[in-house]
Amino acid sequence: MLSEKANKTVKACxxxxxxxxxxxxxxxxxxxxxxxxxxxxxxxxxxxxEAYSVSMAEDMYECLLCGACAAGCETGFDPRIFIREARxxxxxxxxxxxxxxxxxxxxxxxxxxxxxxxxKKAEALSPWSKDKAEVILYAGETxxxxxxxxxxxxxxxxxxxxxxxxxxxxxxxxxxxxxxLIGYVDDTAACAKILAEAIxxxxxxxxxxxDPADANVMKQEYPQWGIELGADVVTATAYFAExxxxxxxxxxxxxxxxxxxxxxxxxxxxxxxxxxxxxxxxAMGIAWKEMFFNRDMVRSCGEQAVKAHSPKIVALTAxxxxxxxxxxxxxxxxxxxxxxxxxLSADIPKGYAVEDLFALLAxxxxx
Amino acid sequence: MAGRKIGKGLYLxxxxxxxxxxxxxxxxxxxxxxxxxxxxxxxxxxxxxxxFVSRMWEDRGKNTPQPDFVVRxxxxxxxxxxxxxANYYQIPVTTWGGGSGSQGGALPVAGxxxxxxxxxxxxxDFNPNSMCVTVETGANFQQLEWYANERGYSLMxxxxxxxxxxxxxxxAHRGIGVLSTKxxxxxDMTVSLExxxxxxxxxxxxxxxxxxxxxxxxxxxxxxxxxxxxxxxxTLRLYEKPETRRFRAFxxxxxxxxxxxxxxxxxxxxxxxxxxxxxxxTVSIIKEVLGFAAPGAFMNIxxxxxxxxxxxxxxxxxxxxxxxxxxxxxxxxxxxxxxxxVTFFYPGHALDLPKMYGTLDTVATYDNIEKIYHAKKKAIxxxxxxxxxxxxxxxWYEWGCMIYDRFIMDHPPxxxxxxxxxxxxxxxxxxxxxxxxxxxxxxxxxVGIKLGHLMKEQYGPGMQVFEALKEKLDPNxxxxxxxxxx
Numbered sequence: 001m002l003s004e005k006a007n008k009t010v011k012a013c014x015x016x017x018x019x020x021x022x023x024x025x026x027x028x029x030x031x032x033x034x035x036x037x038x039x040x041x042x043x044x045x046x047x048x049x050e051a052y053s054v055s056m057a058e059d060m061y062e063c064l065l066c067g068a069c070a071a072g073c074e075t076g077f078d079p080r081i082f083i084r085e086a087r088x089x090x091x092x093x094x095x096x097x098x099x100x101x102x103x104x105x106x107x108x109x110x111x112x113x114x115x116x117x118x119x120k121k122a123e124a125l126s127p128w129s130k131d132k133a134e135v136i137l138y139a140g141e142t143x144x145x146x147x148x149x150x151x152x153x154x155x156x157x158x159x160x161x162x163x164x165x166x167x168x169x170x171x172x173x174x175x176x177x178x179x180x181l182i183g184y185v186d187d188t189a190a191c192a193k194i195l196a197e198a199i200x201x202x203x204x205x206x207x208x209x210x211d212p213a214d215a216n217v218m219k220q221e222y223p224q225w226g227i228e229l230g231a232d233v234v235t236a237t238a239y240f241a242e243x244x245x246x247x248x249x250x251x252x253x254x255x256x257x258x259x260x261x262x263x264x265x266x267x268x269x270x271x272x273x274x275x276x277x278x279x280x281x282x283a284m285g286i287a288w289k290e291m292f293f294n295r296d297m298v299r300s301c302g303e304q305a306v307k308a309h310s311p312k313i314v315a316l317t318a319x320x321x322x323x324x325x326x327x328x329x330x331x332x333x334x335x336x337x338x339x340x341x342x343x344l345s346a347d348i349p350k351g352y353a354v355e356d357l358f359a360l361l362a363x364x365x366x367x
Numbered sequence: 368m369a370g371r372k373i374g375k376g377l378y379l380x381x382x383x384x385x386x387x388x389x390x391x392x393x394x395x396x397x398x399x400x401x402x403x404x405x406x407x408x409x410x411x412x413x414x415x416x417x418x419f420v421s422r423m424w425e426d427r428g429k430n431t432p433q434p435d436f437v438v439r440x441x442x443x444x445x446x447x448x449x450x451x452x453a454n455y456y457q458i459p460v461t462t463w464g465g466g467s468g469s470q471g472g473a474l475p476v477a478g479x480x481x482x483x484x485x486x487x488x489x490x491x492d493f494n495p496n497s498m499c500v501t502v503e504t505g506a507n508f509q510q511l512e513w514y515a516n517e518r519g520y521s522l523m524x525x526x527x528x529x530x531x532x533x534x535x536x537x538x539a540h541r542g543i544g545v546l547s548t549k550x551x552x553x554x555d556m557t558v559s560l561e562x563x564x565x566x567x568x569x570x571x572x573x574x575x576x577x578x579x580x581x582x583x584x585x586x587x588x589x590x591x592x593x594x595x596x597x598x599x600x601x602t603l604r605l606y607e608k609p610e611t612r613r614f615r616a617f618x619x620x621x622x623x624x625x626x627x628x629x630x631x632x633x634x635x636x637x638x639x640x641x642x643x644x645x646x647x648x649t650v651s652i653i654k655e656v657l658g659f660a661a662p663g664a665f666m667n668i669x670x671x672x673x674x675x676x677x678x679x680x681x682x683x684x685x686x687x688x689x690x691x692x693x694x695x696x697x698x699x700x701x702x703x704x705x706x707x708x709v710t711f712f713y714p715g716h717a718l719d720l721p722k723m724y725g726t727l728d729t730v731a732t733y734d735n736i737e738k739i740y741h742a743k744k745k746a747i748x749x750x751x752x753x754x755x756x757x758x759x760x761x762x763w764y765e766w767g768c769m770i771y772d773r774f775i776m777d778h779p780p781x782x783x784x785x786x787x788x789x790x791x792x793x794x795x796x797x798x799x800x801x802x803x804x805x806x807x808x809x810x811x812x813x814v815g816i817k818l819g820h821l822m823k824e825q826y827g828p829g830m831q832v833f834e835a836l837k838e839k840l841d842p843n844x845x846x847x848x849x850x851x852x853x
Contacts, residue, residue: 011714012714012715013714014425015415015417015422015719016713016714016717017417017465017466017467017528017530017531018530018531018709018712018713019530020465020507020530020531021507021508021509021510021529021530021531022530027488027507027510030439030483030485030486030487030488030505031409031439031483031485032409032412032413032437032463032466032483032485033408033409033412038408038412041411041412041415041425042408042411042412044425044426045411045425048425048428049428050411053407053408055406055407055408055409056407056408058406058408059408072530073713073714074707074709074710074713074716075710075713075714075715075716077714077715292513292517327514327517
């Protein structure tokens with residue numbers, strides 16, 4: 001059973017293809033089922049009695065939830081509403097594809113998509129873990145387990161700016177990936193509550209969040225679930241841009257040849273934040289050229305949950321984003337998201353490079 | 368053979384499981400295993416296109432016509448292999464680009480293979496020297512347009528479906544865009560074409576259109592809606608983006624004056640946009656423009672290009688409209704309309720179920736177009752209670768113009784069969800009113816399954832030319848059966 005809002009969106013999207021030109025998966029695979037319209041009509045057919053099959057569920061999971069479709073809809077419909085609920089339906093009706101279930105099991109057992117023992121995350125964050133701090137640096141599982149250098153960089157920057165910060169011991173998951181995989185259901189909210197308690201226990205006034213996917217769920221969904229963090233949630237880009245504006249970080253000029261900037265989709269669209277990263281680039285004197293699809297028109301390079309269960313799909317979407325880099329005539333893409341950094345780094349075309357915005361900032365600050 | 372002959376060359380899929388698996392193996396061998404699907408969700412998704420009946424059928428919970436295989440070739444060579452297999456086993460093949468046509472052209476009504484072209488999406492050559500771009504026909508048109516925009520050019524083909532349609536889809540049904548009065552229809556914009564014939568041969572049209580080397584091969588296939596072969600590659604014209612685009616709106620006393628003025632304008636200049644609304648449609652527009660109701664026929668015009676030329680064209684238009692005592696309503700409406708012209712096609716703005724509706728478009732000479740408008744309006748009013756008729760005239764030529772008219776029924780029958788029967792009767796009456804007064808079956812949406820039965824009424828003995836082509840090129844009648852009246 002889909003909610004009334006999801007059903008209304010299904011009815012709107014089932015015969016409409018007006019966002020087809022924006023879906024990063026559909027544009028690369030060319031598959032008709034990789035469109036919000038296809039997902040809408042399948043759910044409509046399921047509503048008429050067609051069996052909600054594993055085949056349908058597979059299609060529901062082939063979506064980055066990047067929001068390009070929602071941003072492009074002139075009426076404001078958001079297919080992600082019914083796609084997430086369709087994933088919940090898949091769980092309830094036991095039609096989750098095996099390869100997706102394996103990732104869900106990893107999440108529920110270890111708190112991360114890859115089944116890496118949870119102690120590894122604690123270990124990765126241990127250099128900065130304290131019981132109490134004014135500012136919590138929330139690393140997220142991708143940064144802690146896949147791009148730990150980004151956590152170290154963020155920590156150096158915070159320390160250099162004189163910020164009293166800490167990472168959480170046994171940092172709980174934000175629920176972002178669980179919410180993407182099984183929907184915004186009680187289990188996901190329960191996950192969020194654990195994090196909220198940990199933050200409250202640390203006495204933090206501010207949570208600086210490294211991964212936009214985590215920031216998005218904390219800022220947008222936690223209030224919907226009645227979860228009060230008792231602290232301001234700030235994206236790492238916005239926080240460091242503010243530190244630079246206050247003069248607490250003083251970046252010198254750095255040179256990055258042939259640069260362009262890739263907006264993380266959750267940051268640009270869901271959080272409506274595109275300028276702080278650009279302010280940081282400007283503060284470092286980096287000349288970059290915008291890609292054609294930039295800011296809220298960004299073409300997503302991929303998403304960690306989809307990468308975990310369908311790596312070939314994300315290999316395609318990442319390749320699509322590299323094509324955009326090439327189209328703007330640049331060779332180096334700078335990004336400000338551990339997830340996107342990890343995805344773009346997985347297969348860098350020869351002669352191209354990917355840079356972490358925060359690493360550049362650390363370099364510019366002489367760290 | 369895999370099909371059962373049920374009529375003139377029509378086969379329906381009727382095979383046993385063993386043969387089915389052999390066919391599947393051959394298709395996978397041709398295009399790669401990952402590009403052949405029999406997944407239930409793939410078949411279902413390709414069983415409903417943008418055609419009203421198709422959508423209504425699904426909305427009412429009826430079984431929609433599914434293919435047996437969804438095959439996604441990545442090149443003309445792969446298309447060739449697939450068509451050879453289809454011919455050998457006599458399997459129907461329906462080409463599917465975006466599925467966003469309104470005439471049921473992409474519906475796999477006889478089952479068989481849906482040939483989804485969207486893997487063939489590469490831009491192969493961008494040539495500003497010759498002002499053309501070569502692209503595979505499975506490319507999304509908006510993506511192609513953006514590619515051209517990045518380089519300072521445009522294809523100037525702006526139908527509202529460009530977000531969702533493929534290049535091939537526009538070619539298949541002779542599509543049109545809002546700027547067509549100046550830049551032409553898709554057939555005008557085509558320089559050359561590559562086609563895979565039903566027998567698998569890959570052919571090329573002439574490299575350029577304006578020649579004296581026999582009939583135009585490209586134009587034989589443009590508008591053939593997948594019944595004569597599969598178009599796989601096209602070279603389209605490029606245009607420089609206009610230096611200026613200027614809008615002006617007018618209120619004429621009536622449609623007659625508006626059409627006459629439009630004709631007079633086309634004798635001297637080519638606006639890019641000229642949309643004349645009938646009195647019924649004008650009522651709602653004029654309230655928005657003037658803030659109060661006023662009778663008449665509203666016209667929205669745009670001219671574009673080099674500023675000094677646009678200045679002259681605008682002056683000519685103002686003088687011509689003044690001769691018809693049209694009220695000059697300024698430029699704001701046109702600019703606002705331009706910015707939101709695609710909004711009308713999003714859910715909540717577009718016509719949608721539970722209403723029943725259709726766009727009855729036709730094109731005719733200036734002698735006939737107004738007669739057609741009145742004839743259709745009367746035919747609908749006289750025969751169908753509860754059905755409204757609205758119209759505007761929006762693509763203009765020196766010899767005539769098209770009418771973009773629609774019927775709308777707010778409360779159609781709930782029963783799907785009754786609904787489809789009524790729908791078809793409305794279409795028959797409307798199109799016959801066009802044909803009786805010098806019009807054609809359709810202006811730019813195509814024929815599909817919806818209007819195929821009316822093709823012979825338009826062409827009479829001329830239909831044998833199409834039928835002869837069909838017999839020669841597709842003797843097994845596997846290509847998009849039941850479409851185009853072939």
